[in-house]
Amino acid sequence: MISLTVNGKAQQVDVEPDVPLLWVVRENLNLTGTKYGCGIAQCGSCTVHVDGSPVRACVTPISAVAGKKVTTIEGLSTMNDHPVQKAWIEVDVPQCGFCQSGQIMSAVALLNAKASPTDEDIDNAMSGNICRCGTYQRIRAAIHRAAALKGGRA
């Protein structure tokens, strides 16, 4: 049994220690918002927060997060009103949307670290997340918008 906290809730999972956090979240906890895209930390679709930092859940063994606090896309807000979610809706960022949970989790982490990111900051923080539909221009706009919303400059 491995204990961890997911979206504020204590969980105990009975899995092998090498199983990636991604599959525990998706298959044991039925939180399917976190996506599998590559399995080798190349696409960022599986991005979640562990103790507040963004990690690629597809290469994070469950044993490495024992006792830690995990936040998935489902834990970001209860009313879909996190500033990043609001900005994403305002700009209509997603197309197919499959990568967007990961994009949003990376963006939230960026904004937590830097309230008003520059375009260069966005490039650095977001270049680990692939979007095959090509929504990058809108992601950039939405991050700037979220920064404004968060800073009360809406």
Added chain:
Amino acid sequence: MMTRRTLLKGGLAAGAGLAIGFPLVRRAGAQTPGVFAPNQWLKIDRDGVVTIVNSVPEMGQGSLTTTTMIIADELDTALDKVKVEQAPANPGLYANPVTKAQSYGGSRGVRDHIEMWRKSAAAAREMLKQAAANEWGVPVDQVETEPDTVVHKPSGRKLPYGQLVDKAQALPVPQNPKLKTPDQFRYMGKMVKRRDTPDKVNGKAIYGMDVVLPGMLIASVERCPVNNGKVKSFDATATKQIKGVKDVVQVTNGVAVVADSFWTAVKGRRALKVQWDEGALAQVSTPMINREYEAASKQPGEVARNDGDAEKVLAAGKPIEAVYQVPFLEHACMEPMNGTAQVTDGGCTLWLPTQNPGGHQQLAARLVGVPVDKVTVHTTMLGGGFGRRGEADFVTDAVEVAKAMKGTPVKTMWTREDDITHGFYRPATYNVFRATLDGNGMPHAWSTRVVGPGILIQKGRAPAGTKVDPAAVEAVRNMPYDIPNLRIEWVNKDYGMPLGFWRSVGPSQNGFIIESFIDELAHAAKKDPVEYRKALLGKSPRHKAVLELVAQKSGWGSPLPAGRARGVGVVFSYGSYAATVAEVSVAPDGTPTVHKLVTGIDAGIAVNPDQVKAQMEGGAVYALTAVYYGAITLDKGRVVQSNFHDYQMLRINEMPVVEVHILDSGEAAGGLGEPGVPSVAPAVTNAIFVATGKRIRTLPIDRNALKRA
């Protein structure tokens, strides 16, 4: 932006097109009391709740929103209250009226359906108006509608749709309902937010991969490292010893490990010992293909087009010659292939991220051995489609595994590696160009010989006796430039590498080669590339108009910062005309940077302008990825690339500013998912030529060749 004039023209064009035959049939099972269901596309209950059926799978193109806008507009209902259902597989009711198939490719969502949807909704609105007029005893031409309400203005009386349900349902369905005039549109032509965005920012949207059913198992199929290879024999002893592995079954595409989790299924695959019959493709490697393409290009091909006598004119002159090459490409949908199926005595139920619900229903019926109507297909959200999700393989996997595990629902999932190495690839081609110019520097003779495989011929989807694969020469055969002596040939060289429809298909590569070579001729003639093209587009006014639009919007000809240059391309595909001006620079180490893409699109009518822009932005990224990185190569039949580390995608730090300008021609609706792709690559490489003097004739770009010593 959209103007009233355009909408009027577009509206009339859509309303007057009588070429498509479709009866306005009453919805099957429509006799439910208390439900007004004049056809398969909509229903209204006594509470006034409107439900619209969307037949076009949502793969990112915005069909959930656009379909709903079109129907809700003609019905005259409040868009924010409408419920939307995704159509089940039932081609009798939901097939595309043009292709007659419940399958979605070719950017056909809006353009093939808009007339039918508008008429279906307008018929419903007329019936509601008639029901109210009967109720009030007034002539129907005295009543009109507000959203969800019929109004009689002279008396001020109003009846909500919900109260008219039973009376409207009893009326005959008008076959030629009057459509709204564009000035009456509430939604079409205006920016409307996507309906699916809220659930795509909180993890609630359900893609194929996210399907969870009680008692469900997870499977993954070990496939032959060489495409088209077959299982000779296998030993699953070690696999079956792994805790959580439930079964191992042979299927058409390999050996499936069925387990209690994906991780276990993949572990089980690694423990398999499989003997493969690798098949003919195992003899094929990319250098060999390139050599043989080159050799084949020396031989005459099948003639796809022959105006005048290009061979004679070229033989008499000193032709400008060039060879263009493009590689195989894989779609790389963000969601790896998957499918969920449950086979029971009663039939088969599927949950699929599919572009082809009708075809996949038939496929499952054949595999399970049941009538088609015993197969239910639930279409989930698609994590990208791009032409990949119309193929049969991932559904074959899911159904065969579920059949072997009868009674148990099974989700069969691919790894990313499976996805890249077992795709349906955009054809690699080798293309030889020759042209001579007349005294004014304009092309007098032009010859193109395309060497490569044909998608439609390989798939058996070309009519018997087809000598020139239509997809192979699309955007070459119908190139728009007015040239007196023009010869297009195609040489079929097919090694059996599985081929597929990659976003914009033939034009994705042929737009690049044609728009590059015309640019070479413009530079050879020392003429401006935009003016040169315009002079040759006398017979193609829509090409010319969209070209002029991007030239004007990009400030074509105006000064740029040092080191930057512009290039242009214009390509017709899927009913739409698109052009791009690219602004690029190239670093001393050969790294190209695309700073800006100014794109123009004439798709006749822009139903949802913001999503037209989104498709153009996305098309540009798809194209740029291929320009920078895209290459699938073969080594003894094995696809060398396997994941995003060696099959790279454009990332946000490489994203140019993309400006989209909509040209409102008012012509019939064109496609949008694909037309944004083809003009981007040539615009970029033509700009690189201006910036560096180096002509890119092979994709992806070889950065070493652009290095400055």
